[in-house]
Amino acid sequence: MPARAIGVDLGGTKLLAGAVDPSLGVHHRLQRTVTGLQQRALLDMAVAAVAALRESAGDEVDAVGFGLPALIDRRTGRVGVGVHTPLADIPFADVMAERLGLPVFVDNDGNNSALAEHRAGAARGATDAVVLTLGTGIGGGLILDGRIYRGSRGGAGELGHMEIDFDGPECRDNCPGRGCAELYASGPALVREATRLAGERPESGLARAVADGRELLGPLVTELAHDGDEAAVEAVQLIGSRLGVVITSLVNIFNPEIVVIGGGISTAGDLLLEPAREEYQRRALRSSSWAPVVAAQLGNDAGVLGAAALVMERPGI
Numbered sequence: 001m002p003a004r005a006i007g008v009d010l011g012g013t014k015l016l017a018g019a020v021d022p023s024l025g026v027h028h029r030l031q032r033t034v035t036g037l038q039q040r041a042l043l044d045m046a047v048a049a050v051a052a053l054r055e056s057a058g059d060e061v062d063a064v065g066f067g068l069p070a071l072i073d074r075r076t077g078r079v080g081v082g083v084h085t086p087l088a089d090i091p092f093a094d095v096m097a098e099r100l101g102l103p104v105f106v107d108n109d110g111n112n113s114a115l116a117e118h119r120a121g122a123a124r125g126a127t128d129a130v131v132l133t134l135g136t137g138i139g140g141g142l143i144l145d146g147r148i149y150r151g152s153r154g155g156a157g158e159l160g161h162m163e164i165d166f167d168g169p170e171c172r173d174n175c176p177g178r179g180c181a182e183l184y185a186s187g188p189a190l191v192r193e194a195t196r197l198a199g200e201r202p203e204s205g206l207a208r209a210v211a212d213g214r215e216l217l218g219p220l221v222t223e224l225a226h227d228g229d230e231a232a233v234e235a236v237q238l239i240g241s242r243l244g245v246v247i248t249s250l251v252n253i254f255n256p257e258i259v260v261i262g263g264g265i266s267t268a269g270d271l272l273l274e275p276a277r278e279e280y281q282r283r284a285l286r287s288s289s290w291a292p293v294v295a296a297q298l299g300n301d302a303g304v305l306g307a308a309a310l311v312m313e314r315p316g317i
């Protein structure tokens with residue numbers, strides 16, 4: 001067990017990092033904006049962030065774990081094409097290990113969040129778990145038989161690209177598919193439904209917010225739903241019901257002990273999760289439908305913790 005690992009969650013807009021102790025406590029959190037940085041500047045910033053953390057942590061760091069918004073090819077260690085990061089095709093762990101003089105491990109951010117919830121959050125102790133992170137898309141990961149399931153080349157766990165409508169709209173970014181789950185049950189889907197309902201219900205809180213010049217983003221819709229605005233509640237519940245359909249397929253395939261829902265929209269809590277539970281209880285096979293659907297516990301720390309937990313998965317480091 002290492003004395004201390006550094007976890008770095010290198011997202012499309014910001015870098016979050018922290019020193020993580022063997023009990024998975026996060027110390028010396030650090031944040032940097034990375035929007036618009038090209039490859040060299042981004043790597044330089046990551047190196048500087050790790051150096052700053054080593055300085056402030058003040059004791060020995062054994063290794064560094066990274067999470068990237070892209071797939072990592074398990075055969076080559078190279079970063080796959082990711083629209084959210086300019087790191088495509090470099091052997092990221094090797095490059096960073098050389099620059100940092102420390103062992104470096106890397107995985108995609110969805111897997112890291114799932115690993116964190118399994119080691120220190122809502123899925124702790126589960127042998128099999130499905131973790132869904134609802135944000136701009138749907139990320140997440142699979143814990144199967146106590147370990148992250150990465151597939152033959154590292155591409156497994158792309159839960160948001162489960163196709164649920166064979167004639168649906170084209171997917172986004174690098175996905176050539178149609179009708180993928182994340183088109184229906186992510187942050188942008190919530191905004192789309194809330195905008196539609198605001199137009200249909202001029203008396204609603206959603207419509208008043210638009211009339212006041214406020215932009216209907218996920219946090220505002222969630223806030224209005226918590227305040228009891230019926231249109232906002234309906235928008236959140238609609239996304240929850242669709243989420244329940246996605247969960248149905250996942251539990252039928254993987255028969256997990258628990259399903260964990262994280263990401264920005266999950267702050268809606270049971271307003272989102274209750275319709276998801278109802279939908280999935282109605283649809284799932286009886287052999288699978290008992291797994292509880294719960295909110296993630298680690299919030300913004302999940303990426304950093306999961307990156308550090310990557311280090312702790314490696315015996316001998």
Ligand SMILES: [Zn+2]
Nearest residue numbers: 161171175180
């Ligand atoms: Zn897709």
